[in-house]
Amino acid sequence: MYRVLIVDDEFPALRFVSSIIEHFSQAFKVVGTVSSGELALNFLKKQAVDLLVTDISMHGMNGIELAQTARKMQPNIHIVIISGYGEFEYAQGAIQAGVDEYLLKPISVTKMAAILQSIQEKLETENMDLSASILPALACGQPCSKENVERLYGRNSYRFAYIRWGNLDMALPKSLRATSLILPANENFYVLRGRDDDERILIAEDRGVDEFLSQLSVYMTMYGNLSTWSAVYTPVLRPIEELTSFITPAINMIYQRTIIGKHQIMQFTGGSTPKIIKLPASDLKQLTYFISFDKTRMIKDYFSSLALTWEHANTPQRQVWHMGHQIIHQIAAVYQPVCNRLDEILHDFDNLIHCTNSYEDLMDGTYSILFEDGGARDRKMSTQELYDYAISYIRENYVQPLSMQSVCDEIGISQTYLSRLFRKYSNTTFNAFLTKCRMEAAMQLLLEKPDLLLRDVAACVGYEDSSYFTKVFRQYTGKTPSQWTTGE
Structure with missing residues (x-):
């Protein structure tokens, strides 16, 4: 709501202008009506307003003088002068005072409504420009104008949410270093970018927590039925300045609690850092035995049982990532082909855990990376190059009776690996x-x-x-x- 101060020494005129604003513009709220320029200046010293509507001819200070002084006090204020005089000097004075409109009495309701609409559009553009600098600064803990913060957000309170679509990217920093406002504006939230294109920060005015959660749930599904998404929100209202203290703990909660294949909306608690789960030494010793004696079926069963355990226990991705690295290092210690390309395998595992849909898919893909992807590796092709090759091959041969297996045979990778490439680079499937x-x-x-x-x-x-x-x-x-x- 944009704040309006009305000034006129005739009380019927005050009531008439106030009535027009209240009945014909939902965007404006009359926060004060005073009968002189001096009283208006006292009001403006105490409170910022968006629009000043003043009569031009009043006892004491006239409307031109008020407009000029008000402009110095609040440079961003918009001003409409209403007058029963049409002389040139008044119009010239209004222009010099930088007013938005100069109206003659009697006031036309239609004309006044049109002016309010025009000023509303100006305010929305100006405020969005200011928000585009203030909100990113607040989010990243950078200095910004307290006056502009007060002007835009006043003493209002807000609910915040930090959201992530899809799995974690384990390489992301644990704090927000830069952000920007997403335009065009969303009707329910201010929206800022997170650490990458899969994250957003939402800021909502108070419409009740139930309405906020409903809008948040709808927003989370805007990119379709993703298998994983996570959101952290503040259940209680907070002043806009607390956005700074919300961001880093919210990121930590996302980092600690994201579960692959799950949808979560979590209340903001500030979070803590749980201990990293490690696989028991007996499990690793058993895995070493399977590898040493080429027990392929037992290795696959072990991977499957781990995936099932993680699924049932709702194990966070962060913990699974650490255990995955533990497994890979253990295998590298006893299996030379993995040792020879350890860095490459760890990199591929990190890419896999970023885009997989379930822990079962993760462990199937991990087995493929460890034991089945030699043919593709011999080509010395990156994952992007493999994907581009697959896309090119499909486009050139779609007239033929193509199957996923025929494309995999051409490239030299498994179907699981090809599916990962499609999910990673195009968020679609082969078919x-x-x-x-x-x-x-x-x-x-x-x-x-x-x-x-x-x-x-x-x-x-x-x-x-x-x-x-x-x-x-x-x-x-x-x-x-x-x-x-x-x-x-």
Whole structure:
């Protein structure tokens, strides 16, 4: 709500202008009505306002003098002068005082409402620009103007939330070093960037905790049905200045409590740092035995049992990351192929734990990294290069009866590894990408050659069955091929 001070030495005029603002603009709130310029200045000394509406001809200080002094006291104030006089000198004085509008009595309700709308738009732009500098400064603990903080946020209180979509990136810093306001503005929150593109900081005005949690839940699902997301929020209202003391402990809570494959909305407590869980020495000794005697099935069973244990215990990702590194180092100590590429394997494991959907997928992928990815490694290709190669191969061969296994055979990696690459670099699946390539080709073909038989179109993009092609096309575009061709 933008704050308005009305000044007029005629009480009917005060009531009339106040009534227009209250009835025709929900964005403005009348916080004061006074009958002289001197009383207005006393008010402005005590309280910041967004809009000053003043009569021009009053006993004592007139509206021009008030406007000029008010502008010095509060440089960002907006001013509307209302007058029964139309002489040039008054208009000239109003211009020199930097007022937004100069209105003649009798006041038109329609004109006044339009002016309020215009000033509201100016205020929103100005305040968003200020917020874009103040909120990042508060979030990162940097100095900012106390006057501007007071002007924008006053004595209001807010609820904060720190959210993360997806799994942790274990390489991220444990504090927020820089951020920026996300534009265009969200209708429910101020939104700041977190440490990467998968994190956000939300700041909400008070609409009740239940409404806040409802809006937070909706916001968390804006990128679809992710298997993992985490949010930390303040259940009680806080002044905007406490955003600084919220950020780092909230990041720590996200870091300590994110669980792969789980959705969590957690109350902010400040958090603590639990001890790191380590695998028992007896488990590691048993794993060494399995590797030394090439007990492949037992290694896989051990990995599966670990995943099941972590799943049932809701083990945080941070703890699993430490245990994963413990396993890899243990294997490297007794298995030379892993020792030879230890740094590479640790890097791939960190990438895997960042994008996996479950602990079962994590341990399947870890086994693949340790024991099955030699062919891809021999190419000396990075994960980005492998993904780019897979994408290029699919785009060049989508007309053929491609399968995930045929692409994996071409590249020399496992299906699990290829799935990880798709999740990491495009947040999609092999089948979804293959369908996208075929459908985009079909849409282009239908536009360029509308007389082509449907079975020929299907064959040209990799489908033997034209009926199945039509079904997939309709699911993808919302139209049948004939509707697409005719533009219906």
